[in-house]
Amino acid sequence: xxxxxxxxxxxxxxxxxxxxxxxxxxxxxxxxxxxxxxxxxxxxxxxxxxxxxxxxxxxxxxxxxxxxxxxxxxxxxxxxxxxxxxxxxxxxxxxxxxxxxxxxxxxxxxxxxxxxxxxxxxxxxxxxxxxxxxxxxxxxxxxxxxxxxxxxxxxxxxxxxxxx
Amino acid sequence: xxxxxxxxxxxxxxxxxxxxxxxxxxxxxxxxxxxxxxxxxxxxxxxxxxxxxxxxxxxxxxxxxxxxxxxxxxxxxxxxxxxxxxxxxxxxxxxxxxxxxxxxxxxxxxxxxxxxxxxxxxxxxxxxxxxxxxxxxxxxxxxxxxxxxxxxxxxxxxxxxxxx
DNA sequence: CCACGGTCTCTCGACGTCAAGACACTTGAA
DNA sequence: TTCAAGTGTCTTGACGTCGAGAGACCGTGG
Numbered sequence: 001x002x003x004x005x006x007x008x009x010x011x012x013x014x015x016x017x018x019x020x021x022x023x024x025x026x027x028x029x030x031x032x033x034x035x036x037x038x039x040x041x042x043x044x045x046x047x048x049x050x051x052x053x054x055x056x057x058x059x060x061x062x063x064x065x066x067x068x069x070x071x072x073x074x075x076x077x078x079x080x081x082x083x084x085x086x087x088x089x090x091x092x093x094x095x096x097x098x099x100x101x102x103x104x105x106x107x108x109x110x111x112x113x114x115x116x117x118x119x120x121x122x123x124x125x126x127x128x129x130x131x132x133x134x135x136x137x138x139x140x141x142x143x144x145x146x147x148x149x150x151x152x153x154x155x156x157x158x159x160x161x162x163x164x
Numbered sequence: 165x166x167x168x169x170x171x172x173x174x175x176x177x178x179x180x181x182x183x184x185x186x187x188x189x190x191x192x193x194x195x196x197x198x199x200x201x202x203x204x205x206x207x208x209x210x211x212x213x214x215x216x217x218x219x220x221x222x223x224x225x226x227x228x229x230x231x232x233x234x235x236x237x238x239x240x241x242x243x244x245x246x247x248x249x250x251x252x253x254x255x256x257x258x259x260x261x262x263x264x265x266x267x268x269x270x271x272x273x274x275x276x277x278x279x280x281x282x283x284x285x286x287x288x289x290x291x292x293x294x295x296x297x298x299x300x301x302x303x304x305x306x307x308x309x310x311x312x313x314x315x316x317x318x319x320x321x322x323x324x325x326x327x328x
Numbered sequence: 329c330c331a332c333g334g335t336c337t338c339t340c341g342a343c344g345t346c347a348a349g350a351c352a353c354t355t356g357a358a
Numbered sequence: 359t360t361c362a363a364g365t366g367t368c369t370t371g372a373c374g375t376c377g378a379g380a381g382a383c384c385g386t387g388g
Contacts, residue, residue: 001318001319001322001326002322002326003318003321003322003324003325003326004241004242004321004325005318005321006318008227008242011227011228011229012227012291014229015226015227015229016288016291019291019292019295020295021295022310023295023298023299023301023302023310024295024298025310025311025314026298026302026310026313026314026317027201027298027301027302029314029317029318029321030194030197030198030201030317031198031201031202032244032321032324032325033194033198033317033320033321033324034194034195034197034198034199035198035244036244036321036324037191037194037195038195051374053374053375062179063172063175063176063179064175065175065178065179071336071337072336072337072338073335073336073337077168078168078172080196080199080200081375081376082375082376082377083336083337083338084337084338084339084340084375084376084377084378085374085375085376086337086338087337087338087339088338088374088375089374092374104336107335107336107383107384108382108383108384109335109336109337109381109382109383109384110335110336110337110383111336111337111338124180127176127180127183128183131183131184131185131187131188134187134188134191135187137187137191137320137323138187138190138191138320140319140320140323141316141319141320145316145319146186146187146189146190147189148312148316149190149313149316149317150189150190150193152305152309152312152313152316153190153193153194153197153313154165154167154169154170154193155165155304155305155309156197156301156302156304156305157167157168157169157193157196157197157200158165158166158167159301159304160167160196160197160200161167161168161196162165162166162167215344217344217345235366235367236366236367236368237365237366237367245345245346246345246346246347247366247367247368248345248346248347248348248367248368248369248370249344249345249346250367250368251367251368251369252344252345252368253344256344268366271353271354271365271366272352272353272354273351273352273353273354273365273366273367274353274365274366274367275366275367275368
């Protein structure tokens with residue numbers, strides 16, 4: 001089965017035979033697949049009246065375990081957005097009563113963001129829905145292939161996640 | 165080497181041992197890696213005074229081969245953006261004299277977007293830079309591993325690229 | 329005890345994207 | 359020929375993100 005990247009690579013080989021475009025076979029697929037996933041997630045979350053960005057923040061807090069609170073800075077590294085964006089996100093989630101902002105008792109510059117009961121429910125419900133959808137997408141692959149894929153991707157993400 | 169997704173999955177297994185979160189091992193890595201790549205591309209293109217979205221459009225036209233022209237609709241499917249976004253992109257690229265808009269001789273609703281000589285140069289220069297950067301990122305993997313990874317990713321992208 | 333660089337969060341303005349709809353044109357069937 | 363449905367592009371308004379910088383606070387070294 002051919003995909004858009006196969007066509008893209010073939011076109012480059014025709015137009016620029018002097019270049020080695022092999023890296024695109026991997027990384028263009030990563031970028032394009034991520035865009036497809038974004039769209040699929042958006043429609044999946046719509047059932048729960050949730051935007052993808054809301055899911056990202058709520059589930060980061062949910063994963064932290066009781067008492068379900070993290071600093072904005074910790075949320076930054078998990079969600080890969082800038083600080084201005086995170087401030088905005090927390091504002092909107094607080095307005096919807098899904099999270100609340102508390103002063104950090106150990107650092108008066110800091111703030112802690114805590115999940116409300118309502119926010120926790122939303123996180124739990126939408127996670128189940130997301131996993132169902134992702135299982136369907138991965139249905140193409142055998143269990144072993146999924147394992148291989150995860151391992152290869154880890155080798156690429158690890159440098160980004162550990163060095164900076 | 166551990167990455168952020170390993171930590172994420174471990175946290176879910178602790179907090180929600182009732183759920184099978186294995187799909188995240190693959191798809192969360194895809195999404196996160198794509199964000200890292202976006203950032204890396206942004207800084208790489210800055211040397212050429214080019215934004216990632218400009219690169220996407222210019223190289224789509226470049227790949228088309230002489231006379232380097234495509235309809236906005238064809239550009240949509242290649243870049244995975246909406247039509248309103250593409251109109252806006254073409255406007256800005258035209259203002260920078262990197263592309264020009266021509267009436268489609270075969271369809272009076274239609275428009276053709278053509279690369280200017282300047283636009284073609286930009287595309288060629290920035291592609292070489294991108295490939296260098298991507299090769300560095302993929303340096304972690306052997307040639308054979310890159311091939312496996314590309315093949316597995318193709319299985320996931322093909323349904324998105326062919327069905328809709 | 330003070331000073332200073334580092335850290336944390338927030339503010340602000342500019343920008344790019346999206347979704348939905350408007351409009352003009354095309355196509356195929358009656 | 360005519361008309362209705364389909365197609366291709368553009369317009370509009372709302373929204374989310376980014377980057378740079380400000381302000382408050384921490385902590386180490388002198």
